[in-house]
Amino acid sequence: MEEVMSALRKIQNELDDQKKMIIKNGEDVTTNITKNINMILEEKFQVWEEKHNCLKEVVENQEKRIYFLEKLARQRNIVFFGLHETESSYSDLENIIINFIDKHFCIKLEKRDIQALTRLGKKGKGIRPITVTFTTLGKKIEIFKQKAILKDTEFYIKEDYPKYVLEKRKELQEKVKIEKEKGNKAIVKYDKLIILENKSETSGSKKRMLSVSPESNLSNSHKQTDRRPQEKRNNKPKQTHSLPQRSSSISEAVLKPSMLNYLVNKNKNNLSNQKDNQEQNEI
Structure with a gap:
């Protein structure tokens, strides 16, 4: 009987050990599966993030292009406010703008100077402004520089x-x-x-x-006051004591004969030397 009980206990212990092993293996499997799933998700997330950054960069570049193109498209536009809606056709609206610019800005336009024009907003809600696109930027600048002319009128113009x-x-x-x-x-x-x-x-x-400091100004003023009496003294006429010219003439008279004697003696010596040389050559 005891042998049966010990065998049962042994079996029970083995079952407990197996149960613990199964639980541990199950936990290891779940951790491995979660790790694999996380790795797969991270890889996919990185791919999605890279695609998102690429798309974001493309969108930003497209927005910059749209911004630039829209700015460029409106560069030659002027919006006119206050012109009553009396036109019945596109040609009438062109004539209204041409006459208005000629009257107020003294600029004569032709229909070829206007690329396009249109009223903004829905009809019936007050006087709608007119957007005018000119064919050249220079014509737009010429008109816009004179916008101050409309200061005391019911009309005004703005950038588009x-x-x-x-x-x-x-x-x-x-x-x-x-x-x-x-x-x-x-x-x-x-x-x-x-x-x-x-x-x-x-x-x-x-x-x-x-700016100069007051101390330097004072010193300069003192220097100027000190210089004034000296300048007055210097400005007095100097008394010139003329020396007799005989002394200079005497010195000149003394010097001139000595120089002449020296030159005469030198010439005589040169002539004698030349004669001696000629005699030697003849011999």
Whole structure:
């Protein structure tokens, strides 16, 4: 009986060991499976991330191109405000713009100078503005430079901006006010805020650098006062004591005969030498 019980206990222990092994193997299998799944997911995620970055870069480049093309397409545009809707056709609208520019800007246009024009917005909601596209940028600049002429009239002109640029410009106008309160000069150029340097401050700083200290001014003034009596003394007419000219004439008289005697003796010696040489040659 005891042998049967010991055998059963032995079997029970073996079953427990097997059970533990099965549980451990199961845990190892699950960890390995999860690791494999995570590795596969990470690899796929990296591939997706690379594709996403590539697509993001492509989208950014396309946005930049669209931004540039839209800016270029509107570069020759002017928006006219305040012109009443009396036209009945496209040709009438062209004539209205041509006559308006001739009247207010004294610039004569022809129909070939206008590439396209159209009214903006839905009809019936007030006076709709007119967007005009000119064939050349020079013609647009020539008109836009004279926009101040319309200051005291019901008409005015503006640049043609996209909707998102107009919203950005409104936001930047608030920043311009803040910069002006700080004392800075700021302007909005297209969709960017540009802060200008104050010329008065830069010129003031240069003047401060060039200004002379009061001590040096005082020293300079003292020097000038000290120089004045000396200048007065120097400016007095000098008394010239003329020496008798006989002394100089005597010296000249003494020098001239000695020089003449020297030259005469030298010539005599040269002649005697020449004669001696001739006699030797004849011999």
